[in-house]
Amino acid sequence: MPKAIYEDIYRDLKGKIQEGTYSYQEFLPTENELTVSYGCSRNTLRRAISMLADDAYVQPMHGRGVRVIWQRDQRVAQGSLDGVESFGEYAKRNDAQPTTSVKSFEQVTCGAGLASRTGFPEGSELIRVVRVRSLNGVARQVDHDYFLASAVPGLTPEIASTSVYRYLEGQLNMRILTSRRRITVQLATDEDCSYLNLGPYNCVAVIESQSYNSAGIMFEYTQVRHHPEEFSYNTVSRR
Amino acid sequence: MPKAIYEDIYRDLKGKIQEGTYSYQEFLPTENELTVSYGCSRNTLRRAISMLADDAYVQPMHGRGVRVIWQRDQRVAQGSLDGVESFGEYAKRNDAQPTTSVKSFEQVTCGAGLASRTGFPEGSELIRVVRVRSLNGVARQVDHDYFLASAVPGLTPEIASTSVYRYLEGQLNMRILTSRRRITVQLATDEDCSYLNLGPYNCVAVIESQSYNSAGIMFEYTQVRHHPEEFSYNTVSRR
DNA sequence: GCCGATTTGTCCGTATGTATC
DNA sequence: CGATACATACGGACAAATCGG
Numbered sequence: 070m071p072k073a074i075y076e077d078i079y080r081d082l083k084g085k086i087q088e089g090t091y092s093y094q095e096f097l098p099t100e101n102e103l104t105v106s107y108g109c110s111r112n113t114l115r116r117a118i119s120m121l122a123d124d125a126y127v128q129p130m131h132g133r134g135v136r137v138i139w140q141r142d143q144r145v146a147q148g149s150l151d152g153v154e155s156f157g158e159y160a161k162r163n164d165a166q167p168t169t170s171v172k173s174f175e176q177v178t179c180g181a182g183l184a185s186r187t188g189f190p191e192g193s194e195l196i197r198v199v200r201v202r203s204l205n206g207v208a209r210q211v212d213h214d215y216f217l218a219s220a221v222p223g224l225t226p227e228i229a230s231t232s233v234y235r236y237l238e239g240q241l242n243m244r245i246l247t248s249r250r251r252i253t254v255q256l257a258t259d260e261d262c263s264y265l266n267l268g269p270y271n272c273v274a275v276i277e278s279q280s281y282n283s284a285g286i287m288f289e290y291t292q293v294r295h296h297p298e299e300f301s302y303n304t305v306s307r308r
Numbered sequence: 309m310p311k312a313i314y315e316d317i318y319r320d321l322k323g324k325i326q327e328g329t330y331s332y333q334e335f336l337p338t339e340n341e342l343t344v345s346y347g348c349s350r351n352t353l354r355r356a357i358s359m360l361a362d363d364a365y366v367q368p369m370h371g372r373g374v375r376v377i378w379q380r381d382q383r384v385a386q387g388s389l390d391g392v393e394s395f396g397e398y399a400k401r402n403d404a405q406p407t408t409s410v411k412s413f414e415q416v417t418c419g420a421g422l423a424s425r426t427g428f429p430e431g432s433e434l435i436r437v438v439r440v441r442s443l444n445g446v447a448r449q450v451d452h453d454y455f456l457a458s459a460v461p462g463l464t465p466e467i468a469s470t471s472v473y474r475y476l477e478g479q480l481n482m483r484i485l486t487s488r489r490r491i492t493v494q495l496a497t498d499e500d501c502s503y504l505n506l507g508p509y510n511c512v513a514v515i516e517s518q519s520y521n522s523a524g525i526m527f528e529y530t531q532v533r534h535h536p537e538e539f540s541y542n543t544v545s546r547r
Numbered sequence: 548g549c550c551g552a553t554t555t556g557t558c559c560g561t562a563t564g565t566a567t568c
Numbered sequence: 569c570g571a572t573a574c575a576t577a578c579g580g581a582c583a584a585a586t587c588g589g
Contacts, residue, residue, distance in 0.1 A: 094524070122486070125486050125487075125488050125520075128485060128486055128520055128524040130522065130523065130524055136523075136524030138486065138520050138524055138526070140427070142424070185381070188379070244547070245547065246367060246546060246547060247361070247364050247367055247377065247544065247545075247546050248364075248544070248545050248546075249364050249542070249543075249544055250542070250543050250544070250545065251540060251541070251542050252491055252540070252541040252542075252543075253513075253536075253539060253540050253541075254493055254509075254511060254512075254513045254534075254536035254539055255536070256508060256509065256536075269495060269510070270493075270495065270510065270511060271508070271509065271510050271511070272493060272509060272510070272511035272536060273493075274491075274492075274493045274513075281364075281367055281377050283369065284369065284375075285333070285367040285369060285375030285377055287377070295493075297492075297493035297494070297495075297511060300492060300493055301490060301491070301492050302490070302491040302492075302541075303488070303489070303490050303491075304488075304489050304491075304543050305486065305487070305488055305489070306486075306487050306489065307485065307486050307487075308483070308484065308485060
């Protein structure tokens with residue numbers, strides 16, 4: 070594993086901001102001071118700072134310094150950035166029991182309609198999986214996953230019922246490097262209503278996602294339909 | 309204006325990908341070749357490539373090359389990244405007439421509840437603006453904006469009815485550099501229903517946002533409540 | 548399986564530009 | 569104006585992953 074220096078510095082500074090060593094609206098020590106204390110080059114330090122800026126932890130100001138803009142107990146974007154908490158993470162944090170029920174598992178050939186919806190080439194062989202994921206027995210989301218069959222050999226309904234990602238990373242040594250996402254709100258379908266107990270809501274939050282592996286191949290399209298309660302997507306935008 | 313070399317290269321490569329000079333799944337020329345053709349250093353070129361990777365245009369592969377992962381006519385995240393199209397942009401693209409109606413414009417002092425909701429310090433003087441924005445007479449979103457009064461001197465309801473950002477950038481020379489966002493789905497309030505013609509929907513898509521200016525001061529909190537139709541938020545996540 | 552060539556990833560030192568104070 | 573601090577850019581060195589012979 071290539072433990073990069075900038076990664077260490079990034080984590081160290083992030084921790085110091087979170088624990089209050091550098092607090093909201095304060096300035097970090099200057100780049101020169103930090104390069105001395107970390108014993109690294111200015112480029113390496115600046116890379117770590119740039120990552121903190123991408124996370125909206127700091128904001129560098131030309132000619133002035135690097136100001137901390139992170140504060141505790143923020144309602145907006147306090148959790149993990151660019152994403153909903155993963156199902157497992159959320160379950161763990163809330164001491165809830167996560168379960169996954171596989172409703173469908175089949176191989177399909179990508180037709181024109183599916184191709185334009187998912188971004189897979191027409192004619193691709195895909196594995197379609199529909200799953201309902203619950204916490205403490207309460208259904209929270211319906212996943213519609215399409216995997217490029219050639220990219221996920223050996224995928225079974227049993228694996229789909231636990232963690233596909235653990236299988237991909239552990240067994241196939243595949244990582245998701247890039248994923249494009251689109252968030253919309255849609256009227257709940259009969260299927261949504263039958264799986265999720267929507268209560269007063271007649272809509273679901275939908276995240277569509279195209280994921281690319283380390284070979285630059287799009288191997289997964291997912292459409293996750295969330296119960297509106299507890300759905301929250303946090304992100305940061307910079308110019 | 310500092311025209312950075314890496315910016316030029318970034319735009320040039322981006323254009324060449326969009327027009328098909330480098331097409332989906334192909335590799336870019338090697339870094340060495342590109343540094344020669346652009347006449348720049350490897351660091352500068354790599355910065356441009358890194359920005360393209362942040363936009364999910366390419367995916368660099370260690371020891372192999374840089375693969376293009378952008379394709380035309382993508383349903384997911386083809387528009388502007390990390391954002392909804394701004395109101396003006398959307399209107400222009402659709403040849404629609406944008407209008408803004410200011411429903412409320414008042415100065416308030418930030419109490420404890422508002423402070424925890426918005427992230428402003430308790431006791432701050434804020435300007436609260438409620439606006440309804442329409443296209444061709446059809447209301448599409450309700451904006452609840454809170455500005456730090458000291459940061460937006462001279463803001464008037466008239467300015468709020470056109471473009472606050474043009475005022476901030478043009479008159480006050482202020483830019484938004486960082487903004488944190490949170491996307492949720494909420495039951496429509498009576499106010500939502502009275503302004504938006506929600507049809508069958510009983511929910512709205514809500515984007516909360518905290519914006520920081522170039523001085524690292526949070527000067528704006530907004531909660532924009534969108535009609536579900538035509539609401540779409542595109543983003544990219546990388547690891 | 549090994550080895551060398553290619554290609555991207557990380558890191559350094561230095562120089563110069565530009566905004567702020 | 570000078571001093572400080574961040575921004576950009578260059579060139580070089582070595583590491584790590586990939587690929588072909």
